[in-house]
Amino acid sequence: MDNAGLVRILKEVPACHLRIIDLAREAVKADGSIDPELISFRQIELKEAVAEAEAYAEATGEAVKCIKTLGRS
Amino acid sequence: MHQDPGPLLILAGKLLAAGPPSLSVLIARLQDSEAYGDFISLIREFLPEWEREILHEPVPARQMAVFASHFEDRYFPLDSNIMDGWETEYSDLTRQIPVIPRGFSYDDFSELSSSGRAGIELMTYLLENPYRDDDDRVALSEACKEHVPVEILQRVPQGGFPLQGLHRLLHKTKYEALALWGDEITMDTGNFFLDLDSETLYTGYAENINWSREDVKNLTTEWQQADRIDEGIYNLCEWLEQDPPVRFEELLDFLLERTTNGEEKSGKTAIVCGNGPG
Numbered sequence: 295m296d297n298a299g300l301v302r303i304l305k306e307v308p309a310c311h312l313r314i315i316d317l318a319r320e321a322v323k324a325d326g327s328i329d330p331e332l333i334s335f336r337q338i339e340l341k342e343a344v345a346e347a348e349a350y351a352e353a354t355g356e357a358v359k360c361i362k363t364l365g366r367s
Numbered sequence: 368m369h370q371d372p373g374p375l376l377i378l379a380g381k382l383l384a385a386g387p388p389s390l391s392v393l394i395a396r397l398q399d400s401e402a403y404g405d406f407i408s409l410i411r412e413f414l415p416e417w418e419r420e421i422l423h424e425p426v427p428a429r430q431m432a433v434f435a436s437h438f439e440d441r442y443f444p445l446d447s448n449i450m451d452g453w454e455t456e457y458s459d460l461t462r463q464i465p466v467i468p469r470g471f472s473y474d475d476f477s478e479l480s481s482s483g484r485a486g487i488e489l490m491t492y493l494l495e496n497p498y499r500d501d502d503d504r505v506a507l508s509e510a511c512k513e514h515v516p517v518e519i520l521q522r523v524p525q526g527g528f529p530l531q532g533l534h535r536l537l538h539k540t541k542y543e544a545l546a547l548w549g550d551e552i553t554m555d556t557g558n559f560f561l562d563l564d565s566e567t568l569y570t571g572y573a574e575n576i577n578w579s580r581e582d583v584k585n586l587t588t589e590w591q592q593a594d595r596i597d598e599g600i601y602n603l604c605e606w607l608e609q610d611p612p613v614r615f616e617e618l619l620d621f622l623l624e625r626t627t628n629g630e631e632k633s634g635k636t637a638i639v640c641g642n643g644p645g
Contacts, residue, residue, distance in 0.1 A: 295400070303400075307393045309386035310425040319383065353390035360397045 295364050312350060313343040389425040395457060402457035406431070409461060409578060414438060428452040431460045442583055443590035464576045466586065469593055470554045470564035473498055479552075480506040485514040486604030489615050490548050492520070493622065495527040497553040514611040519619065528622055536625045542618055544599040556596060559589040 317340060323329045333340065396403045410418045417437045424430040432452040435445040446465035448454050459465070476498060479491050488510045496504050504526070511520055528536075530553060533546040550556040554564065576582060607614045 303396050307388045308423050308425050310389040311386050315383060350390065357390045357394050360394050364397060
């Protein structure tokens with residue numbers, strides 16, 4: 295696959311909604327510091343969001359490997 | 368008073384809505400671009416107006432599940448693994464049509480005596496066992512005793528009414544669906560889905576089911592026909608369940624009368640009764 299093909303694929307790939315981004319926005323006070331009370335209320339949601347983000351990070355490694363393999367072929 | 372959001376809020380919303388790229392879709396596309404291309408072709412061939420919605424899903428499994436959901440609305444249902452989003456590779460969908468087998472295998476037949484449906488158990492008991500399995504028939508008779516007095520069950524001919532000739536006996540009568548049930552338990556309905564069981568499907572038969580416009584059209588017709596056949600059978604089943612002793616005896620009387628009349632005309636010996644459940 296040439297660079298143009300790879301760029302086309304990257305453009306077409308849909309966005310992924312990571313819940314941790316929403317939570318990071320919601321779990322801060324007006325001054326930007328973390329709101330510990332809100333965090334304590336949303337522990338389960340937070341754990342799930344962290345697990346999702348970790349899985350995404352692992353998949354990033356896989357995607358990089360995939361692109362490197364393509365680059366070598 | 369309503370106040371429009373400020374430019375920073377709008378910008379924040381836009382940034383959050385963008386999201387990082389779906390890596391599972393990216394990996395699937397890079398690793399198996401051929402299967403992805405086939406998937407796109409399927410969408411454009413069969414569900415072109417849903418392309419945007421399907422591809423908007425962030426992972427291949429969800430894309431295929433949304434595809435399967437819209438496909439079912441227009442054509443026929445696909446395998447539940449696709450529908451439920453368990454299949455993760457595009458090739459699971461694209462290599463052949465993932466059809467749902469609706470045929471009655473031997474295992475399915477053996478479990479009929481514990482189906483919990485009185486109507487199904489009674490209809491099956493009236494018919495000969497296609498697998499000639501005495502144990503199954505004994506289990507079935509035990510199940511039927513829960514719904515109908517033994518005296519009535521004992522009037523069923525030994526081994527049940529023969530499947531051959533059943534259509535002739537019941538043609539254009541309100542009991543015609545019993546003959547269809549006989550076809551179904553022997554996987555001899557002539558319908559693609561009802562004559563296909565999981566074992567046959569997974570031993571290579573599926574390779575012949577291609578994603579062509581013609582096959583999809585034919586299979587859609589076959590699925591609708593299978594539904595009509597099943598509807599007739601389940602209507603008879605429900606009718607029996609409304610009053611099992613009375614309705615079963617009515618059906619049995621009808622069959623015995625027809626059988627006796629038919630055999631008298633053909634000069635054959637009357638059917639042997641009386642060794643049902645004791």
